[in-house]
Amino acid sequence: MENPYITPGRVRAALNALDLRPSRELGQNFLVDPGALQEIVSAAELSSDDTVVEIGPGLGVLTYELLRHAGQVIAIELDKRLAARLPGEFPWADNLTVVQGDVLRVNIGELVGEKSYKVVANLPYQITSAIIRHFLEVTPTPQVLVIMVQWEVAERIVAKPPNMSVLAHSVQYYAEPSIVARVPADSFVPAPKVDSAVLRLVRRPQPLVQVDDVDAFFRTIKAGFLQARKKLSNALPNGLAGMGITIEKDAALQVLAMAGVDPARRAETLTMEEWARVHVALRQRMRAGDNTAAEA
Helix, strand or coil: CCCCCCCHHHHHHHHHHCCCCCCCCCCCCEECCHHHHHHHHHHHCCCCCCEEEEECCCCCHHHHHHHHHCCEEEEEECCHHHHHHHHHHCCCCCCEEEEECCCCCCCHHHHHCCCCCEEEEECCHHHHHHHHHHHHHCCCCCCEEEEEEEHHHHHHHCCCCCCCCHHHHHHHCCEEEEEEEEECHHHEECCCCCCEEEEEEEECCCCCCCCCCHHHHHHHHHHHHCCCCCEHHHHHHHHHHCCCCCCCHHHHHHHHHHHCCCCCCEHHHCCHHHHHHHHHHHHHHHHCCCCCCCCC
């Protein structure tokens, strides 16, 4: 069945009827490409048993497809006008729940209960990283996220050494990412300045590495990246110093040696497993009390 909500003319008419000018602050770019829409729905592998959380449903273009393929759709919309409009667009849908609010503040557990769920969304560019991090760390966690993000962000998330970033590590720690499709800028109204990507994140049964303190582990990684493109022998102590953690360069060299990491390497070349070894070695060194201002 053809999606009746997908045409650029209908999107513009709906915006005019609401007297709504798309907000750059809210990242309101409305999808009008049927092909991209089908890529999202296919990647989500929906069935009548699925509960879907949609973030920023907007005018309901994607919502329509989710309602047809999933058992329950929970649409969370920040814009009050769009949230109020949405139920009236689908009077036939008894599987739609609309929640007006900030997705980062909504209690997901209260909405989905004991059910497993999937996140499917055309994400606002400005808060992409925050939303991804939120759903990878929230309880309960989704089985899978299929999301539209900026192409460059998707590339960073799926990167491998020697092109890693803090974002890549923070996502890949929890999930296995893959790019499903590239979506041109003219697939949206209004058109953003860059292309987008359909990104699929499959939650891992267990984190990629086991560490004793996740927050401290990511502080170690961030310290290495604070001075990107520099050798770890310099970047690590300088980055830790920026976090109020004092460790001399000689001690940092010992940490890297304990971890089996060449001090001439750069942060973006390390694997998650190597960062875990650096983290463990750093914790051991700090606990020895030789160079401690605060524990890493």
